[in-house]
Amino acid sequence: MLSNDISDLIRQLQERGAKRVALQFPSGLKRRAAEYARSLRDAGFTVSISGDPCYGACDLALDMPGQADVLVHFGHAPVDTQERVIFFPFAVDFHTGVLEKALPHIRAKNIGLVTTVQHVHLIPAMEEFLNSRGIGVRVAEGSGRTPCRGQVLGCCFTNARETAAEEILYVGTGLFHPIGIALATKARVIALDPLTGIASEVSGDTLLKKRFAVIEKARTAETIGIILSTKSGQRREEMARRLAALSDKAVIVTMQEVSPDELLNLGFGAFVNTACPRLAYDDQVRFPAPVLSPQEYEILCGVRKWEDYAIDEIP
Numbered sequence: 001m002l003s004n005d006i007s008d009l010i011r012q013l014q015e016r017g018a019k020r021v022a023l024q025f026p027s028g029l030k031r032r033a034a035e036y037a038r039s040l041r042d043a044g045f046t047v048s049i050s051g052d053p054c055y056g057a058c059d060l061a062l063d064m065p066g067q068a069d070v071l072v073h074f075g076h077a078p079v080d081t082q083e084r085v086i087f088f089p090f091a092v093d094f095h096t097g098v099l100e101k102a103l104p105h106i107r108a109k110n111i112g113l114v115t116t117v118q119h120v121h122l123i124p125a126m127e128e129f130l131n132s133r134g135i136g137v138r139v140a141e142g143s144g145r146t147p148c149r150g151q152v153l154g155c156c157f158t159n160a161r162e163t164a165a166e167e168i169l170y171v172g173t174g175l176f177h178p179i180g181i182a183l184a185t186k187a188r189v190i191a192l193d194p195l196t197g198i199a200s201e202v203s204g205d206t207l208l209k210k211r212f213a214v215i216e217k218a219r220t221a222e223t224i225g226i227i228l229s230t231k232s233g234q235r236r237e238e239m240a241r242r243l244a245a246l247s248d249k250a251v252i253v254t255m256q257e258v259s260p261d262e263l264l265n266l267g268f269g270a271f272v273n274t275a276c277p278r279l280a281y282d283d284q285v286r287f288p289a290p291v292l293s294p295q296e297y298e299i300l301c302g303v304r305k306w307e308d309y310a311i312d313e314i315p
Contacts, residue, residue, distance in 0.1 A: 022064035024050040058233025079145040092118040094194040102192040102199040110136035112163025116172040120148040138163040157184040178202040183311040218290040221269030225253040229275030236274045246301040264288040272297040277312035
């Protein structure tokens with residue numbers, strides 16, 4: 001499923017009989033756009049590139065297939081089936097010996113193992129390394145929005161939960177994923193950045209304190225905008241309508257791009273985000289008003305208790 005080899009992509013395009021190809025890249029891979037376009041042109045395809053921001057496989061440039069036979073989405077595995085889209089995940093290698101850095105933090109005899117799509121091809125090698133150190137490993141097979149074995153997304157921690165492990169090792173960059181895993185599973189979570197070799201135990205406590213403050217600030221809002229995304233894999237219309245019905249202060253606002261400037265222009269006292277879950281958690285300091293997750297809004301409206309706090313996920 002994972003390949004950085006352009007010949008594999010050319011083969012898939014030829015099998016589909018494609019002539020015109022549209023390319024879409026996340027920010028981290030956009031600098032490779034010209035390189036891939038040149039290779040595909042040399043192979044006889046007409047190529048166009050999406051220059052818009054892209055945040056994942058839930059954010060497909062579905063308007064581009066009107067200009068092309070196939071859209072090639074780079075860097076992510078599919079979150080749902082799209083007939084005219086080829087998903088071309090990008091593999092990032094590292095030496096599995098870096099897992100040695102995580103060993104001093106691991107207490108359990110058996111652990112769950114998860115990573116991001118860039119590293120899922122190394123899951124078997126990571127299992128072998130940990131087994132050689134006397135550590136049993138549980139890896140979920142993958143399904144739905146996380147189809148790769150052991151894969152997690154910032155909006156889906158199903159494969160972490162399905163390990164049913166009391167201790168989980170997350171191998172990848174950043175802290176949002178492991179914090180989300182900790183909140184979603186209640187397990188002890190060790191995060192290892194395989195590129196820097198830094199390992200640490202993570203906790204959701206700090207995030208919870210910040211989110212409690214955001215909920216309390218939102219209580220003073222006289223108007224509440226329920227954000228409904230128009231992006232392909234983020235449109236949760238049923239949820240938006242259910243949340244809007246919880247308060248006479250609330251109204252649904254449809255948006256393609258959720259940005260601080262656009263929220264400022266709208267002028268609501270608070271917002272509820274039903275688009276990419278990471279918007280509320282990652283970008284709160286940038287927004288002009290409190291931005292709640294659906295679960296936090298339920299707490300605000302009194303239909304969920306704080307003790308039942310749950311991190312937002314898209315199933």
